[in-house]
């Protein structure tokens with residue numbers, strides 16, 4: 001919900017003197033317009049860092065930075081190059097993303113959806129929080145391959161960014177913000193926290209606004225019962241428990257996953273469960289992009305995910321689903337598509 005400064009101040013003057021009331025309207029900093037974070041029904045309350053509250057100025061700046069190739073060494077690539085709105089902020093069907101020097105990475109681009117609720121970012125959870133995550137791609141040699149020093153220098157020389165940073169982050173009327181990487185990632189993080197998807201067909205079904213077809217309903221029942229057993233890891237409103245598991249997606253054990261972060265062999269081959277929201281738009285699937293279609297994914301789970309994999313989760317076992325079951329499950333997964341999310345003009349490239 002957008003609130004203008006005037007409204008906020010009005011709210012403040014009406015409720016502000018009422019000491020002891022638990023009214024939540026607090027003007028922390030009247031120099032920015034606070035954006036109230038709206039938690040969708042059934043979603044948990046996310047942790048938003050106190051030193052980076054959402055403001056209209058910060059979100060607008062973050063959106064520009066997300067889409068501006070200025071952050072890459074040769075000014076050809078932005079975050080939005082590998083996180084495309086139309087594909088639910090994954091890249092365009094590539095197995096592995098390709099950076100500015102045409103070097104291919106070794107992991108599939110992740111959907112940037114509901115990241116406000118994720119504490120351990122990346123497939124292996126190596127970044128704690130959205131701010132920390134955003135430090136990575138700019139300097140990653142197979143992504144934007146820039147130095148922060150250069151990126152910041154380019155922003156400082158720019159015609160409008162210095163003013164936008166000042167408007168987004170100043171704490172006093174006459175303060176002039178000197179751009180640095182911390183302000184850059186804070187602004188990007190604010191924008192990313194607004195990328196909320198909670199309006200799929202499935203949500204409408206839960207809100208009793210529409211009915212499911214027979215096949216969708218059967219798929220839903222399979223998903224949420226032990227029969228297909230998806231719900232243990234993907235069952236909550238976010239479509240993910242946000243915990244690490246080995247679901248058998250990497251039979252050769254090529255990618256160590258969480259082990260690379262913790263050094264604990266019990267974590268070998270474990271990856272953070274990704275959201276299934278908008279899953280029909282984000283092929284190919286898994287950290288290694290090893291499945292091209294949802295049918296392949298469902299066949300994988302149905303098979304029990306291969307033998308001899310260290311740390312494979314006990315929930316991943318042969319399921320004995322019929323052909324009809326598997327079809328219904330895929331039909332249900334497609335109800336997780338949220339067309340308002342991929343067409344929301346507030347999330348689109350502003351340039």
Ligand code: HEC
Nearest residue numbers: 078079082097098099107108109110121122123134137143
């Ligand atoms: C060259 C393609 C590429 C570019 C450019 C890129 N990303 Fe990514 N992004 C990826 C890949 C691949 C992953 C998964 C990497 C991994 O887990 O090791 C990822 C992961 C993420 C995640 C983690 C999501 C999650 O659920 O944990 C976020 C958030 C993200 N990127 C945001 C950004 C931002 C912000 C930028 C710009 C500063 C950016 N990306 C630039 C390819 C890219």
Ligand code: HEC
Nearest residue numbers: 229230233245247249271272273274285286287301313315
């Ligand atoms: C033990 C927990 C667990 C269970 C049970 C489980 N998943 Fe997963 N799922 C994961 C993890 C972890 C990943 C990511 C693995 C990887 O990248 O290698 C994943 C990935 C996926 C993906 C790919 C997502 C993407 O963005 O690439 C799909 C689709 C999926 N699961 C669907 C299902 C369905 C359908 C079921 C039920 C048949 C199911 N999952 C059961 C943990 C689980």
